[in-house]
Structure formats: structure tokens, C-alpha cells
Amino acid sequence: MKWFKAVVVLILCYVTFCLVMFPDACITAVSGALKLCVTAVIPTLFPFFVCSSLLIAFGLGEFGSRFLSGVMRPLFKVSGAGAVAVILGVVSGYPVGASCAVELYKTGKITKPEAERLLSFCNNSGPLFIIGTVGFAMNSSVALGGVLYIIHITAAISAGIIYAKISSKKNIENNLINPLIVDMSPDKKPKKLIEFFGDAVSKSVITILNVCGFVVFFAVVEKTIPEFIGSPFINSLLEITGGINGMSSMGIEPVLKFSLISMFLAMSGLSVFLQVSSIISSADISPKSYAVGKLIHGGVAFILTYVVMLVLKLTGWLQQIIGSGSAASAFAMSEGWIVPAAFNSTCPLDSVLQYACLMAGSALWCLLSMAVLALASAFFCKD
Numbered sequence: 001m002k003w004f005k006a007v008v009v010l011i012l013c014y015v016t017f018c019l020v021m022f023p024d025a026c027i028t029a030v031s032g033a034l035k036l037c038v039t040a041v042i043p044t045l046f047p048f049f050v051c052s053s054l055l056i057a058f059g060l061g062e063f064g065s066r067f068l069s070g071v072m073r074p075l076f077k078v079s080g081a082g083a084v085a086v087i088l089g090v091v092s093g094y095p096v097g098a099s100c101a102v103e104l105y106k107t108g109k110i111t112k113p114e115a116e117r118l119l120s121f122c123n124n125s126g127p128l129f130i131i132g133t134v135g136f137a138m139n140s141s142v143a144l145g146g147v148l149y150i151i152h153i154t155a156a157i158s159a160g161i162i163y164a165k166i167s168s169k170k171n172i173e174n175n176l177i178n179p180l181i182v183d184m185s186p187d188k189k190p191k192k193l194i195e196f197f198g199d200a201v202s203k204s205v206i207t208i209l210n211v212c213g214f215v216v217f218f219a220v221v222e223k224t225i226p227e228f229i230g231s232p233f234i235n236s237l238l239e240i241t242g243g244i245n246g247m248s249s250m251g252i253e254p255v256l257k258f259s260l261i262s263m264f265l266a267m268s269g270l271s272v273f274l275q276v277s278s279i280i281s282s283a284d285i286s287p288k289s290y291a292v293g294k295l296i297h298g299g300v301a302f303i304l305t306y307v308v309m310l311v312l313k314l315t316g317w318l319q320q321i322i323g324s325g326s327a328a329s330a331f332a333m334s335e336g337w338i339v340p341a342a343f344n345s346t347c348p349l350d351s352v353l354q355y356a357c358l359m360a361g362s363a364l365w366c367l368l369s370m371a372v373l374a375l376a377s378a379f380f381c382k383d
Helices: 002-021 023-057 060-067 069-076 080-091 096-106 112-119 127-139 142-166 193-223 231-238 240-248 254-267 269-283 288-315 317-322 348-380
Strands: 331-334 337-340
Touching: 002 023, 002 193, 023 080, 023 096, 023 193, 060 069, 060 080, 069 080, 069 142, 080 096, 080 112, 080 142, 096 112, 096 269, 112 142, 112 269, 112 288, 127 142, 127 240, 127 254, 142 254, 142 288, 142 317, 193 231, 193 269, 231 240, 231 254, 231 269, 240 254, 240 269, 254 288, 254 317, 269 288, 288 317
Parallel strands: none
Antiparallel strands: 331 337
16 A cells, blocks of 8 residues: 555645645635535535434434334345434435434444445435536536436435445344443433533534535645646546536536536545545444445446436437526525525525525425335335
């Protein structure tokens, strides 16, 4: 691995050189990244971090383990408690699913092999980013964003099933005791409600700061990459927002372009990979399962998108979908970054109302998903 360390050192030296030689561009990149964190990353991710911790603390993992194991275990070889991470990963975005999976493992709701299997498919891009940013803002089509989001989730579920099949056989019964669990003896005083909230907020603040740190760092790294025909692909491997934005403006064949966008959305990029690695490091979980799962996710997403887009092209629907965007975008470009227009509003009440609607819709979708999985579990478990 010495050669790998040498390459990393060379890249860091190059980035440092650019920081010294081109401070204005780097300062602009940092300013844009910090604005992105304040206006988009923190408002859309931080509440989900807090809610996921509270839901697990209040027993939603036990509910899932009791009623949803009939669906989760045959498909993904994971306890029903893992359904919490799957659903939150579907409705929120990177890296909430990974954070929830680690929380389930730390609290003893799932075993280490189950946590690794969950990581392979539960950490996904959210509907706000794919439909609003990639679909509407970058490609002027909500319909296209909807198609990409459905493919993204379908590919994630497929990746989870595939990874469960190819992962090494482990005896789950021998991994029931998690060494990270604190003493749960009867004499231990139970936590009060306010303590649960305090712990959830404290852990969520640390997690969101880590995420924002990676966003700012990779914003600077992206600025140091020279502009050439392959730069959108390199940017997508580093950080998907800027890379996919550049790829959307490329004049390549639409079927191939949207397939590549879908693939990079699924692979998530080095920035998200390091965010997840920092989250799971405290639980002594290897990021290998996440990396393998994302490679499978990316491959399946590319194939599915290519087939779907080719069918839409042959039937004449693709052009209608691409041209279905309206003139007024729900998102706005701000110094090279995509941020929700609601948070650019001059009226604070508008921002609060739109954000409340977003959170309410996500919560409703979460509850409906849990209900559907519970009904499916009851159906599969019938004698």
C-alpha cells in the first residue's frame, strides 16, 4: 500500500500548492461550500440524524424486528430492525442510512454481519436531491428526476439482495453480543426522556459537522482540477453534486448520459464514502461492505437506467420527459452550488412553511413505508 500512500501525498501536495498559488478561487469554493452547508446540507440532514437516533431509542427497532423480519431476513439476511435504516435511507439521503445502521448496531438491535449487509444498500441519495436538484435544477425535468429516483431505489434494493447472496456465510447466532453495548442490568437507572433528546442532538451535531467538513474540503479539491472533457467524470468520483452538474451539460447521447448520471448517483463518490467511513469507524465496522455494495449499486443502476431510457427513446417518451421541466425552477444556483430556493426566499415564513411541508411529507412517507412492510410481513408469515 506504499504506492497508494505516495499517490495520496502527491495529491495533497498539489492541493496545498493550489491553495497557496490561487487563494481567491479556493476562498470562493470554501464560501460556496459553507453556504451549501448552511442552506441545504444542515437543514435537510440534521433533523433526520436526530429523528433516527430518537426512533431507535424509543423502540422502533424492536417494532421492526418483531413485524418486519419476515421481509428483511429472506431478502437481505438482516433482522427486521434494519427496516428503520432502509426507510430513513430512502427518504432522507446520504449519509443518514449509514448513521442509522451504526446506531442499530451500537444499541444491540442488529449484529455486526447484519450491519455490514445493511451498509451495502441502506445509504442512498434522497428524493430532494435526485428529483429537485438532478432532475429539475440540472436537467429541467421533474419527470426525469422521478424516473432516476425510482431506478436509484430499485437498484439499491437489488444491490442489497445480491450482496446478501454473495457475502460470506456467517453464523449470526455467534454475533448476538455486541461488545459496544453498555451494561443493561436491571439495577441500571433508565434514561429520562430529556436525556434521550440530549444524546440524540449531541451525536447528530458531531455527525453533521463531519459531513460539512468533507463537503468543504472536496469543494476545494474540485476547484483544483483543470477543466477538460473528462473533468465531470473525475468530479463525480470525488463529489457527485458538482460532477453531475457538469455531466448534465455535456453534449453526449441522452441515454448514455442519464445512465452515467444514475451510476454516479448510486456510487455516491469519494466524499460520501469518507463520510460513511468516519461514521462507522466508531463501531469498528469495515467500510469494505459499503464499497462493494456501492459498486454493485452503480452497476445495476447503469444497466437499469440504460434499458429504461432506451425503451423510452424507442417509444418516443424520452424527449417528452426531458422537455417536461417548467421555466421556474424549485432550486437555484448559488455561486456554483445547487441550493433550495426556499432557503433563498426573502420571507423567513416561506422558508419555514416549505421546510415544514418537506419534513411532514418525509415523515408520512416513512410511516406509509413501515405500514406496507408490516402488511407484507404479515402476508409472508401466514401459515
